[in-house]
Amino acid sequence: MKSPKDQGPVSVKSEASGSPKKGFIGLFAGLELPNLIQMMAMNGFTGKVELRCGSRAGEIYLKHGEIVHARLEDTAGVKAFEQLLGWVEGEVLLEAERQPPVETIDVPWHALLIQAMARIEDREAAPEKAQEQPPGKSQPQASELLRLRSFHRVLLDRPGVSNCLIGKAGQVLCPAQPVPKLLHWFRIMWEVLESSCKMTPPDAGGEPLMLCMVLEARGWLLVRLGDFVVAVELEKGTDLAGIHREIVRLWEKG
């Protein structure tokens, strides 16, 4: 594998102006492209990352470490970024200080990378499943998924939370590949939650604010947030009301 640094700085001709510009060029076969992007983001890089693979070309722009634009042929934004990150070989050209022609991404770089990596893992884990997806089936938007993944990660970091599932319409969205047992439990939780919303007791004051369940001796807290359901597995002794408030606050904070 050759890293960009192996080849050192070179001068390449700008196609538009014909004037020389400074940058690094290299081949990235075997190089983990997400690692390269992460390294640049962490170092506050500003400029363009140009990627080429055969006849295909794409570019990613960073501004003070944040990924602000990506383009792959006719696609731009998060979708283009995710597709580019899935490339496993090609050429990379770094052009520092180059400003983006337009900004199409407004998501923190770490959330963007997590999301993109999760999607790549999804595709690798179940390519057939992805192809079998019925056309027209309602899927969350990339930005929505991104937010969920980030939210999922934040919740998992909370003290007292040992597991977290986020889903919609009975389907688990986060994590991308839940173990079958968790998937099965989520369906049970979803059914109970749906039923509890349909059956409101007298003088209860409305639908349940939250639900707790014990499934095979493991305690879960469920909260409905719009169309989504968040289920967190709690360690014994965790303050239920406190976690509930925290989940709602974090969600509203966005």
Add this chain to the structure above:
Amino acid sequence: MAAQESPLAELAATDGVRMVCVFAPDGRLLSSVPKAMENTPWIEFLQTWSGHPCLSWPELEEMALFYPNSLVIWRRIGENRNLSDGPSNLGEALYRNIFLVAEPATSLSLLRVSLDVKEHGWRALGIHKVFPSSAGKGSEGGILSKLFRRPTH
């Protein structure tokens, strides 16, 4: 039976608890405290839950619903199987559905501990003996209830 003599009396006397009741797997009310609550729509609501297919999932052991004005706890107590341990109990399910209705601010942990303690004692005696299915109205669970028992998921 006076409320004080009911096996549910102690639980019903716990701070914040408004009502405790036990249902047979087929939805029959077996015991409740206080009796006055039997004339309220709560019984119908809990009875509906008791027979709800969701509660048949063997993995689901307990549930707490936090409504704005109430806290409802359900737990399956006893053995989660329909087979009996002797010919005299043939076909009688050995578990019961217990519900507690409490004030919304009542501590769930406290109620769970109280329930744990009581359940421990009832298990030692035999849940189906503490809350016999003949205590309620309707038919006994006999051989037919064994043959036509509710499906498990």
